[in-house]
Amino acid sequence: MQIVNHAMKIVSKDIKCDKFLWLWTTFFMLYMAISFSFLINRQFEDHEFFNPFADFLMMMVSPMMGFFFSRRSFKYLSEDSYTQMLFYYRSIPVPTEAVILSRAFMGLSAFVLNGIVFFGVTYAIASDLRSYMDLAAYASFGISWIGIGILIHGLYIYFEFMSSGKAYFWFTILLMFIFGVIMLGLIFVSGFRISLFGYFVVASYKWKLLSPVMWGSLALGLTGYILMCRLTYKRMRLRDLS
Template identity: 45%
Template sequence: MAMNIIEKDFRSDKFQVLWTLLFTLYMVLVTGITIGQQFEDLGNVFPFVDFILFFYVPMMSLWFSRRSFRYLNEDSYTQMLYYYRTLPIPVPVIVYSRLIMGLMAFLFNGLIYYGSIYLISPATRAIMDIPSYLAFVGIWQGIGFLVSGFYIYWEFMVSGKAYFHRALLLILITSIAVVSMSMMGFSLFKFSAESAMRWKLLSPVMWGSLIIGLGTFLLLGRRTLHMLKNKRDLA
């Protein structure tokens, strides 16, 4: 039944794949050159690269649909829950369908974003072979899983305005963390790149990031399911 919800969601908003694709390509244009320059000069740390990856990677779990554009003004995520409850659809199916859509979005956006950067950046290809680059991508995808779990939790549990405020708070915390690490001479981009080049697909940083990130993603999905059943009134 979860796949039926996903199919219906794509049928009802046929342009969400297009909008998602266009936004991802836009991010490639905005960040691709800078990331390539950072690969070329790992000795110098550019905090902007850490920040943009922390900011954008969790957003890879999103499909840019009418619902996501209208969540602030229309509280569209809550309206979606009301709608599904009237059908009725079991709460687990609703949550599972969102988690599956998040994983599908990660795959779609990740292939386009990371693949495009590797293709357009000679500096990246010069310093990293494909196994090393895949390890680098795995590290950041793990971070994406970790953070996006909170976004999905907020989609289901709070209003559109509260979702917006919490997202801003998360961005603020991320900014402070990036600046603090930079002041101490540490860059997660540099650390992840060096780990990937050293260990390739055997990188413990990559596997640790994926296990922790995906584990947190699934645990927050389970927490969301529990809270929807017991705390949030959808009647």
Template identity: 40%
Template structure:
């Protein structure tokens, strides 16, 4: 609890000290996630209507959902050119801040980002797609949303691990590799005659907020963040930040 309290104080002081940082994050979340949500909603509309766009809908979700855990900030945008994550860690190491607090701060950012980006992304999808509203009343759609947010948590644990332990260039190639894996997963599902979106809709409609799939992804997401966090702290002790 002490680490969480210290991390929250740092996050709060960051935003209080630079209100433009918070405004920037909110603006980019609204612009980027708003655009992706609007585009995805039209694809889902077709998928639930005439059956077209099933493969494209899966690709959109599999590539956008991992981005829910990103905080849109100057550090995020310049991780490749300036290796901003490594520079941040090097600076933090000069301060009397334990690695556990740094990691807890990053997890708070991930939870905040998934919440903000998720509300914008899934809110627009539900607002625009009349077919989705017909298929899923709001409580069932909430289960649908939480299912995919759980998947975002699963991936966030891995991304935090790589973000804090790899250089900006290595991080870029890892993200590129993972994106290819997401697209490959959607392709294999399509070739097998399945569809991830329709399956999630079906589970949410049948079970609602008692959906085993929803609770499974949320539990796996929590475990992923905690396990990767423990591994990250262990590896951070020996990471060379020069």
């Protein structure tokens, strides 16, 4: 319980120190939602859901829903702000468990806020999507992608705590490259017949909030997230910040 109290104090401090955190986060997600809504709606115009390019787009945007966009996140490359944060918490009596727990909590909270904004705005704009999916089916579709986003975001947390700002930047570039290679591989192997996007659409349309795909994605995402946070905690204690 004491670790949880320490973690909540860190969360409270981070929010108070950056008064525009909620504003920047909401603004960025609004921008992403408006931009992606037209691309997502296009998949529903002719009911052509099995498109690996849609997978690539959602694989990029879904993990980003786990971020609150603050001064620290904007300056990670120029000032190595995440390493500075760790150095600060090591200089004061704050348990390492509390630091990683606070980050895990902030990530899940961001997924709730950003998921509502992103998928809500997309649903409001994408008319062809609305005509195909009712709200329950679309909620299942959104939660399915949030599960994937949570799973991938665990990797972001690991490199956020375990690397310098420059290394973290190159990790994000590498991750996008890997997603691109996977997309091209699916196109080459299946000829646009295999797509996670399409699989989620079909499952959500058929089962709505009872979709085993949705619950499986969420369970997989949370399990992977917890395991990556535990691994980050174990490795973080050994990291040399000098």
